[in-house]
Amino acid sequence: MLKIIQHYFSKMQIEDIDEIVAIEKIAYKFPWTSHNFISSIEAGHSCICLRDWNEGLLGYFLMMSVVDEAHLLNMCINPSYQGCGFGSIMLNEIIRLVNEDGMKGVLLEVRPSNIRAFHIYKRFGFIEIGRRKNYYSSDNSREDAIVMRFAWEGCCALA
Numbered sequence: 557m558l559k560i561i562q563h564y565f566s567k568m569q570i571e572d573i574d575e576i577v578a579i580e581k582i583a584y585k586f587p588w589t590s591h592n593f594i595s596s597i598e599a600g601h602s603c604i605c606l607r608d609w610n611e612g613l614l615g616y617f618l619m620m621s622v623v624d625e626a627h628l629l630n631m632c633i634n635p636s637y638q639g640c641g642f643g644s645i646m647l648n649e650i651i652r653l654v655n656e657d658g659m660k661g662v663l664l665e666v667r668p669s670n671i672r673a674f675h676i677y678k679r680f681g682f683i684e685i686g687r688r689k690n691y692y693s694s695d696n697s698r699e700d701a702i703v704m705r706f707a708w709e710g711c712c713a714l715a
């Protein structure tokens with residue numbers, strides 16, 4: 557049967573966290589805990605869910621503003637819905653929000669091994685601006701982070 561997806565964005569609530577953590581655990585090898593999500597909500601970061609009227613929670617993102625720069629802390633699509641364009645829909649919303657808030661750009665970290673995420677960020681115009689050594693936990697020890705930045709003015713070096 558053809559499923560019609562009718563998605564919308566909503567502000568993340570404490571009541572959403574159990575459902576979010578369940579997705580987090582299947583989407584990541586090193587997932588955030590419920591405490592990480594609660595802290596972000598309490599800190600007043602932009603914590604947004606992507607939902608569908610019938611299917612439920614499709615994904616979520618969390619973003620922190622530091623002066624005039626946004627920092628994307630987490631962005632995740634429920635693995636059952638990955639590869640359907642929702643990551644792209646979410647990135648469009650992220651860029652729209654950052655623009656609406658008058659931010660100069662968006663920073664994020666991504667694992668070099670996360671080819672799909674790196675690819676989608678590049679497609680949206682994020683540019684690699686550096687590396688953070690041993691930033692992530694990994695199976696063997698630590699993994700570096702690629703630091704990427706999106707900016708409107710075409711200048712990708714940090715001011």
Ligand SMILES: CC(C)(COP(=O)(O)OP(=O)(O)OC[C@H]1O[C@@H](n2cnc3c(N)ncnc32)[C@H](O)[C@@H]1OP(=O)(O)O)[C@@H](O)C(=O)NCCC(=O)NCCS
Pocket residue numbers: 583584631632633634637638639640641642643644645665666667670672673675676679
């Ligand atoms: C990264 C992520 C957000 C992308 O979301 P998504 O809904 O899968 O993204 P989209 O469907 O919009 O497609 C993204 C690209 O991946 C490609 N893709 C889809 N399925 C794929 C697969 N099984 N393997 C490789 N690439 C795939 C799509 O073709 C698309 O490529 P394009 O940009 O050339 O069109 C999602 O995979 C995810 O949540 N991953 C786990 C959490 C994560 O790693 N978050 C990022 C942390 S930095």
